[in-house]
Amino acid sequence: MRDLSKEVLNWWKKNIVALVTTAVVLFASSGKPGWIMAWLYLAGLLLVIMANARFMSRDLMAERSRLQKDTQKWDIALSVFVALVGPLIIWLTAGLDARFGWSGDIMTWLQIAALMLVIAGGLLVTWSMAENRFFSATVRLQSERDHSVAKSGPYKYIRHPGYAGGIIAMLMTPVALGSWVALVPGALVACGFVLRTILEDRFLQEELSGYRDYAGSVRCRLFPGVW
Numbered sequence: 001m002r003d004l005s006k007e008v009l010n011w012w013k014k015n016i017v018a019l020v021t022t023a024v025v026l027f028a029s030s031g032k033p034g035w036i037m038a039w040l041y042l043a044g045l046l047l048v049i050m051a052n053a054r055f056m057s058r059d060l061m062a063e064r065s066r067l068q069k070d071t072q073k074w075d076i077a078l079s080v081f082v083a084l085v086g087p088l089i090i091w092l093t094a095g096l097d098a099r100f101g102w103s104g105d106i107m108t109w110l111q112i113a114a115l116m117l118v119i120a121g122g123l124l125v126t127w128s129m130a131e132n133r134f135f136s137a138t139v140r141l142q143s144e145r146d147h148s149v150a151k152s153g154p155y156k157y158i159r160h161p162g163y164a165g166g167i168i169a170m171l172m173t174p175v176a177l178g179s180w181v182a183l184v185p186g187a188l189v190a191c192g193f194v195l196r197t198i199l200e201d202r203f204l205q206e207e208l209s210g211y212r213d214y215a216g217s218v219r220c221r222l223f224p225g226v227w
Contacts, residue, residue, distance in 0.1 A: 006061035013125045015049050022091055024178075029095025037111055038098075039177055044115055048122035055130040057096035059145070064137040071138040072203060078196045082166065086189035089171065093185055104179040114175035117168055124165030127154055135162060139200045141207050149210045157224055159201060159215060163193045164222045180181065197221050 023044065026038045067076070097103050127133045132154030134142050141147055154161035164211075170189040174182030201221060204211040221227055 010065035030098040094179040099181035121168030
């Protein structure tokens with residue numbers, strides 16, 4: 001039987017490093033260790049990580065702990081951009097905005113509301129992971145895990161709820177951190193998610209048994225009534 005302990009530990013290490021990196025970027029770029037909204041934002045990210053750990057299966061943790069060898073080549077750059085490079089640019093821009101005041105003051109209630117949406121987007125991703133044991137970090141056909149179509153939970157309404165949650169979180173992060181300027185990289189990351197949705201959906205329809213029929217019954221890719 002496969003021992004998942006090491007891979008699960010790697011998953012925890014990756015998430016802890018990501019959280020610490022976020023904190024370093026935000027506080028180093030802003031020069032404000034007492035930045036309240038940044039601390040609340042980090043607390044929100046920690047909440048989502050803990051929810052993921054609670055509801056994600058151990059085999060999915062192992063799957064997401066490292067880059068898998070049969071990942072689609074086009075998804076390597078896209079996944080790095082939407083999960084790492086893009087968010088880093090958002091945090092850096094928001095931190096510099098806090099330092100130099102490019103956006104002026106954003107109402108506190110609006111920042112809090114945006115933070116709630118960041119958390120909601122993250123928890124939508126958590127729900128997607130809980131319902132889809134094949135929610136890999138990159139696009140690939142998981143034949144060794146008997147890959148099948150997820151149809152429960154949010155997948156009853158949209159085909160890519162994880163990406164929908166990511167879009168919400170990335171677009172609301174700049175507002176939560178009080179930066180209109182950071183909406184520019186936030187929008188670019190959202191576009192990256194949309195492109196990834198198009199390419200992944202095409203891949204799954206061609207390669208995953210039953211997905212074409214599923215796509216015929218669940219018409220919306222990301223947001224009901226929109227697309």
